[in-house]
Amino acid sequence: MYGPLLASLADDLDLDAVRVGEVALTRRELLGAASVVAEAVAGRDAVAVNGSASMETVVAVVGALLAGVPAVPVPADAGESERAYILRDSGAQMWLCDADTDADGGSDLARHDINVGARGDAVFDEPDEAAVGLIVYTSGTTGKPKGVRLPRRALAASIDGLADAWEWTADDTLVHGLPLFHVHGLVLGMIGALRVGSPLIHTVRPTPAAYAEAGGSLYFGVPTVWSRICDDPAAARALSSARLLVSGSAPLPVPVFEKLTALTGTAPVERYGMTETVITLSIRADGERRPGWVGEPIAGVQTRIRGEDGRLAPHDGETLGELEVTGPTVFDGYLGNVEATAKVTTGDGWFRTGDIAAIDADGFHRIAGRESVDMIKSGGYRIGAGEVEHVLVSQPGVREAAVVGVPDPDLGQRIVAFVVGDLARTDDLIDAVAAELSAHKRPREVRVVDELPRNAMGKVQKKALLSEL
Known part of the structure; x- marks a missing residue:
């Protein structure tokens, strides 16, 4: 085929x-x-x-x-x-x-x-x-x-x-x-180029200077790469001739999306996938590019979201549920681990991603985070860490933010935010979240740190943050 x-x-x-x-x-x-x-x-x-x-x-x-x-x-x-x-x-x-x-x-x-x-x-x-x-x-x-x-x-x-x-x-x-x-x-960056036939230039390290000098038409990066490119305006402007700038492996902060768009004249394309599913969702080259949204299923892929009550959730752009995926991109199971494979497979054969998402009426997807660390249950409310993080990084002086839920005897979990930036008053951040979202979504504590722990693909390691509390 x-x-x-x-x-x-x-x-x-x-x-x-x-x-x-x-x-x-x-x-x-x-x-x-x-x-x-x-x-x-x-x-x-x-x-x-x-x-x-x-x-x-x-x-x-x-x-x-x-x-x-x-x-x-x-x-x-x-x-x-x-x-x-x-x-x-x-x-x-x-x-x-x-x-x-x-x-x-x-x-x-x-x-x-x-x-x-x-x-x-x-x-x-x-x-x-x-x-x-x-x-x-x-x-x-x-x-x-x-x-x-x-x-x-x-x-x-x-x-x-x-x-x-x-x-x-x-x-x-x-x-x-x-x-x-x-x-x-x-897979995307090497095997993909060889399958499509487009020449590949691998810069060894994804530095702004290396990207600027490469002269490509299509660029792949993780949010950390794009953030650093935005901090080097000359390098960013050198990418203005590129046809497509693609971001993945972690959510692209809205301020980085906006700054990259302003510097290059090209709004970045976001996509979503997992090791178990390869890439399943993406903004299209000729489609709408919304900050914080990862687009629609690629050809052959189907998605749905399932609420906490076990029922399929509506596609209204607001209701959150666990994202489930089916299609030819899905893996063949974990090697030698039938039990683990069964845990992520629904009764009708769909893959349970463990990611919390919302889908709108047009089929656009927004990823709110991982069920295990990004879905916070506080005071009877279910709160996606991602929406709180988006508000935080839009505030003056905040460069990065990560939100976690910490056990609390009264609330069940209380929201704690770790932020990187130059801040005079952390209380202002708490008030900003309460004003833009709602009071129950505000962090109860804000900690300013020098950097957030990340893996090789730029994903914040929230388990490491929780171990510090």
Whole structure:
């Protein structure tokens, strides 16, 4: 149905395929280097890839995909115990890395050092679209990381749906500097470019200067990247010739949305997804761009929200419920964990995202946050942390904000806000929320901090904030 996953690599072999930092490969060169890897990994159950921001990672993943062997991207900054767990749990039988990687990935694993200058010509049949293409591990915020089995069908469906929504073609040049071990940077930002045929420029690090110098037509970034670009007006203005600026992996604060729009002349496009579903929702290139909203389902995806009472909630733009998703982008379950898979699967086979959302009558989605940390129950009210955070970051002097619910003997939970910025009176923030939303949604306490704890994709780690209280 979806055709070869890396469709564009077989056409116009002398065209540029990927540049990572100063290293560039044409399609012919990438296929040649990846073919050597494919021969080395063929027949194995799974192979682990050291997910550094390097051409070696690109070649390793492409080689595994060519051979039809599931690739397990391992965070390049993973600690010894995390790396050991992922390798043991995934059943990886080979460690793919660059020659300078000290870690061997596990004493029992065969090691294959990637040579981006190697050239082979082995040809492999395209695996069935139901075959697992990647095993990507979750962040493990609620326990041990879980291996998400992503079939080739899910990768292709999400990329094709976004190509349709964003009018993404081989005429684009994609630029990003995101990690190559998460869905955003690896699936969209690398495999997506190779499937669509648009040259990829990976900047190694997503700095404002690197983005400004790249000269792309399509840019991917997380909110932290866009915030830093807004703090460098010259770099932001250099992106004014870009066709599309895409933000994801965490909510884009409204002030950043507005400032980026003012500096570049282009309103950013937001999208939504998870490791388990790849990307399912997006603003369309030719559609309305609303701050705080992530658009509508891509082709083939269906969504619904379920209220706390277990019933499906209305699509009125206000009522909140847990977002449920179905469609070809959804994963094939957690590796070796039937119980965990069952917990996130409804009786009729939909995926329970654990995210709280509202859907309006036009099918636009607003994500209010995670059920586990972003849905606060205070004084009998259900309050989405996201709406409080949006008000906070719109106040003078506030650069970032994160809201959590803390156990309270009277209210059940009380709202505590952590903010980064230059503030004279925190009480003014409390009053602003009470005025713009309602009194019961106001923070009972505001703490000013130097920075918010974030993971590699820029998501605020609220469990770390709660541990400080």
